[in-house]
Every structure is written in C-alpha cells, then in structure tokens.
Amino acid sequence: MTAVSLIDYAQGAGETQSKPESYLNIYERYFSHMRDDAVTILELGVATGKSMLMWSDYFSKGTIVGIDLFPPGSEMPTMPRNENRIHMYRGAQNDTEFLSRVSNEIAPNGFDIIIDDAAHIGELAKVSFSHLFLKHLKPGGIYGLEDWGTGYWQGHAYYPDGRRFKEPGDGRTFLHQIANKALKNAPVEWPSLTWMQKLLKPYQYVSRFRSHEYGMPGVIKQLIDEVARSDWSSLPYGTEPKEKRPSYIESILISPGVTLVTKSRSAPMG
Missing domain, CATH: 3.40.50.150 (Vaccinia Virus protein VP39)
Known part of the structure; x- marks a missing residue:
C-alpha cells in the first residue's frame, strides 16, 4: 500500500x-x-x-x-x-x-x-x-x-530589498587581465620570480566574481560563508589560527x- x-x-x-x-x-x-x-x-x-x-x-x-x-x-x-x-x-x-x-x-x-x-x-x-x-x-x-x-x-511593493541583478561575471581590472594573459601558462607555485613576475603575481587568479548580494540571495550567500567557517583565517596560508x-x-x-x-x-x- x-x-x-x-x-x-x-x-x-x-x-x-x-x-x-x-x-x-x-x-x-x-x-x-x-x-x-x-x-x-x-x-x-x-x-x-x-x-x-x-x-x-x-x-x-x-x-x-x-x-x-x-x-x-x-x-x-x-x-x-x-x-x-x-x-x-x-x-x-x-x-x-x-x-x-x-x-x-x-x-x-x-x-x-x-x-x-x-x-x-x-x-x-x-x-x-x-x-x-x-x-x-x-x-x-x-x-x-x-x-x-x-x-x-x-520595484516590487511587497519585496523592497531587491536591486538591479548583476549577471555572473568577474571584476578583473587592467592589471588582472595583464597578469592572467602574461602568466597564462605559468605555474601557481613559483620556484623563482623575476621583477616583472613579482609585480604581476599578486594579480594572478585573484579576480572577484560578481554576484547579486541583496535581499534573500544575500542572506543565503552569507550562509555559504558559514559552511566554510572552519577554513576561515586571516593568517598566511599554512599558519593555523589560535x-x-x-x-x-x-x-x-x-x-x-x-x-x-x-x-x-x-x-x-x-
């Protein structure tokens, strides 16, 4: 049954x-x-x-x-x-x-x-x-x-916290674009760096991905941050927080x- x-x-x-x-x-x-x-x-x-x-x-x-x-x-x-x-x-x-x-x-x-x-x-x-x-x-x-x-x-009368929707994308600056193009085939871990590589390295693979952050979607995205709470750290990689x-x-x-x-x-x- x-x-x-x-x-x-x-x-x-x-x-x-x-x-x-x-x-x-x-x-x-x-x-x-x-x-x-x-x-x-x-x-x-x-x-x-x-x-x-x-x-x-x-x-x-x-x-x-x-x-x-x-x-x-x-x-x-x-x-x-x-x-x-x-x-x-x-x-x-x-x-x-x-x-x-x-x-x-x-x-x-x-x-x-x-x-x-x-x-x-x-x-x-x-x-x-x-x-x-x-x-x-x-x-x-x-x-x-x-x-x-x-x-x-x-513009909905009952749900006033919506804002202009942003299509998924990235926030690459000119330096991001140069770094990702110039270092396209370069490894993430560098055995040694030239002065130009040192200049560009901080901009390699660090673009911010745009997303909608208002209203209920913003709340849910904050919950995703909480899911990753055990990975949070303001210290350099490899250094465990207290x-x-x-x-x-x-x-x-x-x-x-x-x-x-x-x-x-x-x-x-x-």
Missing part, C-alpha cells in the same frame, strides 16, 4: 495554492523519515493556516506552531482531531523576544523543523534565522527559507524557490 504523500495532504488542505509541488517534493524527501515522530514544527507566515493543517495531518504526532502578523484566528478551518496540536501566535518575525517566548513555551527543547514563509525580505529573514537557528532549532534540525528569489525582483571552530551548518540544499539548512549535530542550542 502506497503511503499518503505530503502533496496529497497539501491538496486536501488547499495548500498547493501557496506551496508549489516542487517545494513539497523537497520537503517529502527531507521530512518523510520523521513523519511518525512527535516532532515540533514552527512556521513563520501562515496566512490562512492551511499549511498548519497540512503539517498536522502529515505529522500525525507532531506539534505545529504558526506565527503571523495577521493570524486567521477563529476563521481558521481547524479539524477537531488536530486542535490540541496546533498553536497560533500573532507577532513579527524580527521580534526576537517574542520568538523566544513562543519557543520556550511550546518547544523548550527546540524545534525539529522551522520554515520561514513570512515576509521574504532579506533583512527580516536574517534576524529570525540568526536568532532561531542557534537558540531554538535542535542540532540536526532543518530550517527552510521559502521564496528566496524575491531578492532579485526590482581559535578555529567548525561550522554550525551541516549542509545546505539550494533549489529554485526553497533553501533547506541543516544544523550541525555538534552546534550549540540556546
């Missing part, structure tokens, strides 16, 4: 209107092993509350928490069998004191899954992520950032529309 999929539950709740099937397929892949567990889920931005019904049906033993500036309240189409497992709060995603109060009340041991489907504005998403990921997401837990592509949109810590992020899945960030099992909480 084929198990009922998350898409089936989403269609039953009418949630496919706001969560594309591509998102749901990814969630199925990452969450299916937990569907029989007593998980705790926090979703930021729940609109009519249909996603909460979807989660409560999919995770039959789960506790579902929703936060929204304009929660549905009594008009939310709750199902009697799920009422004691669904909790709705009114508040802002960048109110860290409020986020901690809700988290400590419902999930004092941390959430298994947190999904940001709220404002889709980079500066707001970063505040809630920075606070919730370390303080209120369990080690090994998953944090989802939905609709992160809004940071590429210009203090070095592993990344708080185990892995990141970046896909069109939704990004999933898995917290390292060795990362702290609280």
Whole structure:
C-alpha cells in the first residue's frame, strides 16, 4: 500500500495554492523519515493556516506552531482531531523576544523543523534565522527559507530589498587581465620570480566574481560563508589560527524557490 504523500495532504488542505509541488517534493524527501515522530514544527507566515493543517495531518504526532502578523484566528478551518496540536501566535518575525517566548513555551527543547514563509525580505529573514537557528532549532534540525528569489525582483511593493541583478561575471581590472594573459601558462607555485613576475603575481587568479548580494540571495550567500567557517583565517596560508571552530551548518540544499539548512549535530542550542 502506497503511503499518503505530503502533496496529497497539501491538496486536501488547499495548500498547493501557496506551496508549489516542487517545494513539497523537497520537503517529502527531507521530512518523510520523521513523519511518525512527535516532532515540533514552527512556521513563520501562515496566512490562512492551511499549511498548519497540512503539517498536522502529515505529522500525525507532531506539534505545529504558526506565527503571523495577521493570524486567521477563529476563521481558521481547524479539524477537531488536530486542535490540541496546533498553536497560533500573532507577532513579527524580527521580534526576537517574542520568538523566544513562543519557543520556550511550546518547544523548550527546540524545534525539529522551522520554515520561514513570512515576509521574504532579506533583512527580516536574517534576524529570525540568526536568532532561531542557534537558540531554538535542535542540532540536526532543518530550517527552510521559502521564496528566496524575491531578492532579485526590482520595484516590487511587497519585496523592497531587491536591486538591479548583476549577471555572473568577474571584476578583473587592467592589471588582472595583464597578469592572467602574461602568466597564462605559468605555474601557481613559483620556484623563482623575476621583477616583472613579482609585480604581476599578486594579480594572478585573484579576480572577484560578481554576484547579486541583496535581499534573500544575500542572506543565503552569507550562509555559504558559514559552511566554510572552519577554513576561515586571516593568517598566511599554512599558519593555523589560535581559535578555529567548525561550522554550525551541516549542509545546505539550494533549489529554485526553497533553501533547506541543516544544523550541525555538534552546534550549540540556546
């Protein structure tokens, strides 16, 4: 017998209107092993509350928490069998004191899954992520950032932090171009250097690659920096810094529309 999929539950709740099937397929892949567990889920931005019904049906033993500036309240189409497992709060995603109060009340041991489907504005998403990921997401837990592509949109009334998109490329100066052309077949490691090679060497293979850094894409690119945290060093290559810590992020899945960030099992909480 084929198990009922998350898409089936989403269609039953009418949630496919706001969560594309591509998102749901990814969630199925990452969450299916937990569907029989007593998980705790926090979703930021729940609109009519249909996603909460979807989660409560999919995770039959789960506790579902929703936060929204304009929660549905009594008009939310709750199902009697799920009422004691669904909790709705009114508040802002960048109110860290409020986020901690809700988290400590419902999930004092941390959430298994947190999904940001709220404002889709980079500066707001970063505040809630920075606070919730370390303080209120369990080690090994998953944090989802939905609709992160809004940071590429210009002039949108609801997503004001988009800026002119820059096509991928590089920022080579004249000296970069000369160095890469003149030293095209030269080795990276030099046994000896002429005066001209010494002059050009600092410009060989060190161009800055341009990319879009505004809004949600900028937040996700900062998370990539965190993944490489153990490689950070302001000291010369081969010199170990006195203090070095592993990344708080185990892995990141970046896909069109939704990004999933898995917290390292060795990362702290609280």
